[in-house]
Amino acid sequence: MIDSSFQQIDFLQFKEHLKKHSISQFSSDFIDELTPFNSTSKIIEEQNQIREALDLFGDFGGELPDSRNYYQFYKKLLDPYSSWLVVDFIVFAEFHKKLGEFKKSVFGDFDVNHLKTLFSNIYVLPDIVDDIFSKITNDGHVKDDASDRLREIRKEKKNVKEKIYETLNSLINGKDSEKFVQERVIKEYSNRLMLLLRPNFRQFINGIVHSISGTGMTLYVEPSNVVEMNNRYQELISLEEIEVNRILQKLLDCIKSKSYEITETVNSMKKLYYFHAIFSYVGERDYVFPNFSNKIYVEKLHHPLIYDLKKEKSVPIDFEMTEDVNVAIITGPNAGGKTAALKSIGINTVLGRCGLPLFARCAELINFDKIFTDIGDQQSLVMDLSTFTSHMVNIKHIVDNSDGGSLVLLDELGTGTEPKEGEALAISIIEYLMDRGSRVIVTTHFSGVRNMAYRYKGVVLYGVDFDYENFEPKFRLIKGLAGRSDPLIIAGKLHFNESIISRAKKILEEYSSLEILSADELNRLKLDIEKERYTLEELKRSLEIKESELLVKENELKKKLNAKEEQILSDALSILNKVKSLKVRSNNNKEVDEIKSNIVKRMESLDIGDHIPDVKVGDMVKLSKYGKVAKILEISKNKAYVDMEGMKFTIELDKIRGEKLSVNQKKVDKEISVSAVVERSPRYEIVLVGKTVDEAWDELDKFLDKAILSGWNRVFVIHGRGSGALRKGLHNILKSDQRVKNFRIADIKEGGDAITIVELL
Template identity: 30%
Template sequence: MFEKVLKTLEFDKIKSLLLEFASSSLGADKIKSLLPSTSYDEVVKLQEETDEAASVIRLKGNVPLSGIYDIRPHVKRSEIGGILSPNDFVQIASTIHASRVIKHFIEDITDSKDILIPILVKKSDGMSILTPLEHEIKNAVDENGEVLDSASTELRHIRQQLRANESRVREKLEGYIRSKNAQKMLSDAIVTIRNDRYVIPVKQEYRGHYGGIVHDQSSSGQTLFIEPQSIVQLNNQLREFKLKEQQEIEKILQALTVEIAAASHELLEIVRIMGELDFIFAKAKFGASIKATKPKVNDNGIVKLFKARHPLLAMDEAVANDIAIGENYSTIVITGPNTGGKTVTLKTIGICTIMAQAGLQIPTLDGSEINVFKQVFADIGDEQSIEQSLSTFSSHMVNIVEILKLVDHESLVLFDELGAGTDPQEGAALAISILDEVYNRGAKVIATTHYPELKAYGYNREGVMNASVEFNVETLSPTYKLLIGVPGRSNAFEISKRLGLNDAVIEHARSYIGADTNEVENMIASLEQSRRLAEEERLEANELMKSADKLHKDLQKQMIEFYEQRDKMYEKAEAKAAKVVDKAKSEAEEIIHDLRKLQQNKKAEIKEHELIEARKRLEGAAPELEKTSKSVKRSASKHEFAAGDEVKVLSFDQKGHLVERVSRNEWQVQIGIMKMKVKESDLEFIKGKQKVETKPLATVKGRDYHVSLELDLRGERYEGALIRVEKYLDDAVLAGYPRVSIIHGKGTGALRQGVQEYLKNHRNVKRIRFGEAGEGGSGVTVVELK
């Protein structure tokens, strides 16, 4: 795409914001060179990798990407035989460590199976584990770039001798500064260093007292820094040890450099992949900061943006608009007043398209869709005045001429104030001609204009849609809302009236406006009024629906509580009655036992059959319980119930169907949309089950149809989604499904949260959970039905 178009649409500012989320210079370099792709397959891949990173951030909150350095120059230097510095090794070890940390981080996510991230896993697998090399470097060099004694046995031995020699030199010099003449002959009682040799500061007049070598003097010349003769030999030995130390350090660094050169391929691959991971996660973090979502990507020319915001505007200030093109129409002509938001609308669709093709998520709601265009053209000027000069008109025409040379059916064209800056009649004619030319080539076009002649353009041509930005005459300010299908109208008379212009002057002005123009303006005003009324009625209907839904939920909850309370009371009554019966039987057995005992003792003549009859009389005396709230008896001819039978629940006088037997004398019955447990004694058989197909079927309005195991809500509005969920659950219950899946996508999470909140209170829902890794993860809710 042309660099001028990217600058016009402010893609450079998007990249500047994106840079703030890079964790290393590697990621920053990739951001600086970021350009939108024109390959459909590549854009799909870019969006998928950004979405994986966004899922990781939502799950983990943060990603360990610190400690990454661009070590490519160090590795290249090692390959050509150079010796690396200690600080070079520090950066190499830090980068190896960072790669190991992010690799384990991604492996942990994969092992937990919370989300599927195949692209990130593949990149992570491409990094070699160089832990031995990392440890070798850290054993030789510390974090500050100092070579450690542990780097080699020889270095440790040299440094031990060096420290011992330094101690002797210091001890000798401290003897000088503690002597009785020190205060008189020395400028200061300190041991210092000049030219890497230990010296003492001696006053000029006493230089001959100590002998030795003068290494420096003060600026006044009154103090000489002298190495006394007695320690010259010790300083020479110290110098020799330091040279040996330096030689040994170079030897150690040389050996480590060889190790780096041997692992150069693995190290360069680590750098490449870590840069890509930093870049991918930077895109995801930026998307989260502007509440962006992953758009669907297509190559059939369709663009659908739901509640799109311009990413450079503050979220609490930007007005979100729905913008669609490419399905029923390929051209949109936006009319309306200055500063009404027309240019922002153009830039919003332009920058969202470019961001999506660069692999960035866009500031829209879930379900938005972007086409991959080969070229995006934009003729957008900053000048908003109607007093445009000829040079401005000429510059616009130069841009348009270049656009017309290259535009085709795979292009998106954005025209701002098309044809402005010249004679209105000629400008309008040019605008219509240019639009026709671009439209005939199959490009997708969005154009803004002031010309009233273009208001009729959409009505005269198929595939062209009028639009406008709303203006509030009462407040004399634009609302920045885009109205698709409604052309803009002049508000000059209304604004003038609000500002106090005399009515007579306004009416006189109206007399100069043609009848056709008045009719068009009146028609537009009528359309705007109808739209506002429809919007108000829609909002009112939504409120009523929410109120009705709340009432419906409350009634369901109360009904369920009633049934549960009724069952508890039945169970309590049965338990109490059972205790009474058990007590009566126990007492009867005790009486019979006593009678037998008397018979055996021959104290009473009692026949066995009399005892049996007495027991029967006692058992017959046991109380019978009424199982229902009504004294209703079933038909004498007992029917063997089976699942699917149509029955009547006597206690409620309602018909239903048997779902399954839950115990020896209890069935689960479907009454309308409710399922409940009912005693068999409370059921009356009506007719047997009907033959059904092998597939589960649900019946709605007297006809059968197949019920899917999944409900896809992506792209739905909140209220419409809940209506679909309620209907779908009823159908799934009637079909006898134990479990279904509801696909709501990830996005901002608003739809997911709303759906899950609804499901938690639903009468037929047993429990809910997110989908497993293979079921769609957090983009799917699995519902277990009662």
């Protein structure tokens, strides 16, 4: 239950603002009816749905179906006295067809969880949609074959019309026709076909006059020899209309038989359009979903309407009411931001209870049963009530109805009457509300109300920060600070007469005591300390952000260095393989093998990219070491068998480093690597046609290194036929290469003598 005017805490204004981001009248209606949830579990459920919807609209490339025409269709469906047009059925069919496409695209690209129930209540109704499209054209005409009866009627109607045209054409093109024909056209008038003749037509033909033009010179005449045919033509038109109405009524009955499904669909789509409005409203700004407990704690909380208006110039507030605090008193000068802070806490509490995200760094709220407010000018001219009396009427209602589950927001309590009595009344009201267990946030200028923070447990004091040098409010709340109203300082900044200000100071000195002056000095010291603490906290956060950025850069640099080292080691391995292939002395080969082994070990120890945990068969991963996408084919113990763009090899699970691809990335990857997946036995080949022996060997040498590192057993070397010099030169080198088990010319099925097949160790 919300027992207060939403207008006072800007909730109604917020709803109007949110509606500006709506793309459907359905969501605008939903926003109009928006009220907070009473159950915390309902709030959390709504938060989860909105959170998932924001992710969906952020990732989803499609659009929600346009509902403008369907909104009017649904209004008609609810009205038993509505008249229906043929185009209404096309509106229904088009919308539900689009719904089907929308659902299919969402479930194809997005993992629906919290929105599953919502989507399950969206009914596509394909049978009715197909039936409508089979009977009605897109431009809203019932098709001839919508029924056998309609086909017969229209066929006969067409034949009768053709006979009438034939008869009438013979008259207007016959002998002496120019003497009585006004225009050589055939007109349809009141569903009867007739001619435009002159007044003397009876000298030449018999006929019935149906109408005369204003000048009396043109007569609409139905010749006697087409009267019977026109009678039948008119009858067929009526029969056609009856059959069309019968077909449409049958379709309408089918639609109405699905009233439950249509209503469920509309309710679900209302929420989706509403979620889309939230997505559009939030934009790129940071937000949080509040937690709910027995305390209020907000950090960097913006008033949403002020945030929209001032953008980055909006000043957020920090505010806290712990479990043992019942009253928060906000003090400070006029125009310092007290009321704005009060409204900000009020509206964000309501928005949080609606399940909506808040513009804040973090937020923890209480799920109050009731929220009461007394903010702004309460004067009622209609009831002949003064401002103070109107406030008292409202506050009486609050006092009578508040309890331990209530949040009470009071702006300038007790003002508008004799100050001392107003102050006493304000203190008494706050004490009463404390006894009822209500949480109270109050703004005040009264020192007596302010001093309650020093006399009562469970009362916390906040002061608004104010720049007296530039005469500007800072709109920031400082806990523990007793904010001053400082009317004399403000009067001075407004250039009041100096004699008035001097006299006021003397009067103030008469009222003041040493104790009060000391309290003011202590208060100013508190303000300086709070400002210093705030500055240090902001500096600390800034340093933490910079430290985080440095760590990211350090990790990126480490990855780049590892990648560079891996490239250098790979090149070194290639050089060692060249050396070994030259058949140098056996003792030197032993030393080469030892160096090669050390390089391989070092390459395996490099951490290139982040480790990917919990990989499963079917996952697509981008391996940082190779910069390519691989698919996990099998997992056995601590190893995985992968397919990297056609190259299949085994890799230890803790060596799988890089990133796991999302659903959309998988989709793209599937499109890219179709040929590799389809080919059962991929040929790992290199084309060297047209190169010299030295050029060809330089490329083949690196290719063999890659083949061995990738675990290939066989490669195809395409050198072409030509003179045979390239083939012979490569064969001579391959004979002495210790990486090669054997090689042979490919048989005809494998490509013939233009290809050499190399088996690797």
